Amino acid sequence: MIAASPQLIAACTAGRASIVDAVAPQYPQTARDVDAGVRHVTVRVIVGPDGKAASESVIVSSGRADLDNAALRAAAASTYSPQRFACVALTGSYDYAMTLDPQKSSGTTISTAPCNQAPHEARAVLLAPRIYPDAARDLGLGPLRVVVHAIVAPNGRPEQVTIARSSGFGMVDRAAIQTAMRSTYTPATDGCNATEGKTTFPIDFVP
Numbered sequence: 001m002i003a004a005s006p007q008l009i010a011a012c013t014a015g016r017a018s019i020v021d022a023v024a025p026q027y028p029q030t031a032r033d034v035d036a037g038v039r040h041v042t043v044r045v046i047v048g049p050d051g052k053a054a055s056e057s058v059i060v061s062s063g064r065a066d067l068d069n070a071a072l073r074a075a076a077a078s079t080y081s082p083q084r085f086a087c088v089a090l091t092g093s094y095d096y097a098m099t100l101d102p103q104k105s106s107g108t109t110i111s112t113a114p115c116n117q118a119p120h121e122a123r124a125v126l127l128a129p130r131i132y133p134d135a136a137r138d139l140g141l142g143p144l145r146v147v148v149h150a151i152v153a154p155n156g157r158p159e160q161v162t163i164a165r166s167s168g169f170g171m172v173d174r175a176a177i178q179t180a181m182r183s184t185y186t187p188a189t190d191g192c193n194a195t196e197g198k199t200t201f202p203i204d205f206v207p
Contacts (some may be wrong), residue, residue, distance in 0.1 A: 017047040017083040017092035025074035025098050028066040032102050036064055041071035042097045047080040049089035049155035049187075050194050062100065071098050082194060088125075088156045089187055089194050119190050122152035122197030128182035130205055133171045137207045141169065144205045146176035152185045154194040164200050176203045 025041075039062035046054040056075045058068045075096045083092025136144070147165035150158045161180040163173050180203065188197025 015081075015084050017045075017094040018081045019078055019094055019096060020051075020081050021079040022096070023074045023077040025067075025070040025100055027100050027102050027104070028070050030066045031064055031100075035102075036067065037102065039064065039067050039100045040098070041068055041100065042095055043071050043075040045075050045078075045080065045094045045096055047082050047092050047094055049082050049091060051080050051082045051089075051154075053078065053080065054091070059095065060097075067100050070100065071096075074098065084186075088184060089154070120188065122150070122185055122188040122199045124150065124180070124183050124185050124199055124201050126184035127203065128179050128184075130179050130203060131175055132205045132207050133175050135171050136169060136205070141172070142207060144169065144172050145202050146173055146205070147200060147202045148176055148180045149198065149200045150180055150185065151196065151198050152187050153196055154187050156185050156187045156194075158183070158185060159196075167205075172205055175205065179203055 031039075040060065041058060041062045042060035043056050044059045045056050048054040053076050056072045058072065061068055062071070078096065080094055082089040084090065144167040145165075146163065146167045149162050149164040151160045153159050158181055161177045163177070166173050167176070185199070187194040189195060
């Protein structure tokens with residue numbers, strides 16, 4: 001069997017994890033009662049491929065556990081855009097710096113720009129090497145095309161691949177499904193957040 005080279009089929013972009021909707025921390029009454037004043041906290045958020053906070057930790061403390069915990073809760077409740085490389089959403093980190101001010105009903109939050117990414121459907125961006133079946137070559141079938149339909153998870157991995165249009169030969173259709181399962185995708189988004197999506201695309205086999 002001869003494997004065709006990987007095929008780039010869509011343009012890709014890269015970027016670090018970023019915050020989309022920053023939730024402001026609530027200044028706790030326990031700190032207000034002792035006149036703790038204005039404090040600063042920075043929380044490091046591990047952002048999963050789905051854009052959700054996977055974990056939070058204080059990297060710059062206010063010096064008070066109640067204020068640090070308020071900052072952790074705000075970071076966990078915020079929404080994020082995941083880190084991306086070669087169109088694939090990855091796990092990344094984001095440092096959320098906050099100022100907690102007792103003169104406000106909730107602490108001030110960092111300034112964030114609105115999400116400016118247009119929603120888009122899932123798509124295949126890099127096809128895995130296509131292996132033309134030996135049996136098809138022996139039969140002299142020549143070039144063949146299969147159209148596949150893939151359901152893509154928010155992390156960019158294919159969850160399911162089915163045949164949308166068959167080549168007419170089961171061995172070639174099975175090779176197309178295997179190719180699609182090994183290929184690279186970018187997930188669908190509703191703006192800056194990755195969601196489950198679907199895409200349909202052709203896979204060509206050349207002996």
